[in-house]
Amino acid sequence: MVVVRVVNRLELIVAVAAAVLPTLAAADKMALRPGLWELTFTSGLTAEQARRLTPKAPDELLATVPAAQRAEFKRLFESGELLRNTLNTTDTLCITEEDLEQGIRPDTDFDQACTVRSVTNHKTSQQVHFLCDGPDDEDKGEGVISIAASNPTTFTGSMTRFVAIVAKPFSIKVDMAGKWLDSQCGEEAIEEEESRLR
Numbered sequence: 001m002v003v004v005r006v007v008n009r010l011e012l013i014v015a016v017a018a019a020v021l022p023t024l025a026a027a028d029k030m031a032l033r034p035g036l037w038e039l040t041f042t043s044g045l046t047a048e049q050a051r052r053l054t055p056k057a058p059d060e061l062l063a064t065v066p067a068a069q070r071a072e073f074k075r076l077f078e079s080g081e082l083l084r085n086t087l088n089t090t091d092t093l094c095i096t097e098e099d100l101e102q103g104i105r106p107d108t109d110f111d112q113a114c115t116v117r118s119v120t121n122h123k124t125s126q127q128v129h130f131l132c133d134g135p136d137d138e139d140k141g142e143g144v145i146s147i148a149a150s151n152p153t154t155f156t157g158s159m160t161r162f163v164a165i166v167a168k169p170f171s172i173k174v175d176m177a178g179k180w181l182d183s184q185c186g187e188e189a190i191e192e193e194e195s196r197l198r
Helices: 002-008 047-053 067-079 081-086 097-102 187-197
Strands: 035-043 090-095 114-121 125-133 140-151 154-163 170-182
Touching: 047 067, 047 081, 067 081, 090 170, 097 114
Parallel strands: none
Antiparallel strands: 035 090, 035 170, 114 125, 125 140, 140 154, 154 170
16 A cells, blocks of 8 residues: 555654665574564654654655545644554564575665664674664664574564654664564565565
C-alpha cells in the first residue's frame, strides 16, 4: 500500500537501516539461517517525541490517503500516534547471505542521506554504526544497530538513533526480536531485490 510505504520513510529507527548499504567487507558472518524472518519491534518513543519529529503531515502524503480517511490520518500523524504505533509492530524481512556478511537491515525506504561508518561482524553478533546528514533536522543524527544471535533461528537486538533536532536532541531506541520462518522468501525476496536496485 502506498501510504504504508511512505509512512515507513518516517520510521526513524526501524527504517534507518534500509538506505544503509554497508560497504565494508566483514571478517566473519553471522551464523543465522538465511531466508524469511519475522521481526517484532518495540519502542519507547513517546507521542510527544514523535510529534516533534513529524509535526505536520506532508501534503504529498495526505494526497495518497482516500478523502474519507484523510482527516483521521492527519490527526494520527500530527499527534505522533502514527509514528509511535509504527515503531511497535511485527513485520517480515528477507535476510540473505549478503546481509549476514555485510549487515542486517530492515527492508523499508528511508533517508538516503544515511551512510555506514563501520560494521563489526562475528558468528553470534553484528554491529552497524551509521551517520545521517539529511536536509531536515529530523534526518540528521547518528546511530547503531546491534544484533545478538542465540542460535541460528533466533536473534535479539536494538537500533538506537540519536536525533539532532536543535531545540532538544534526543535518542530513540527500538528493541527487536527475530524468528526464522522459512528458507524461501517468496515475494519478500523479489521486493528486497527491487528496493536495492532503487
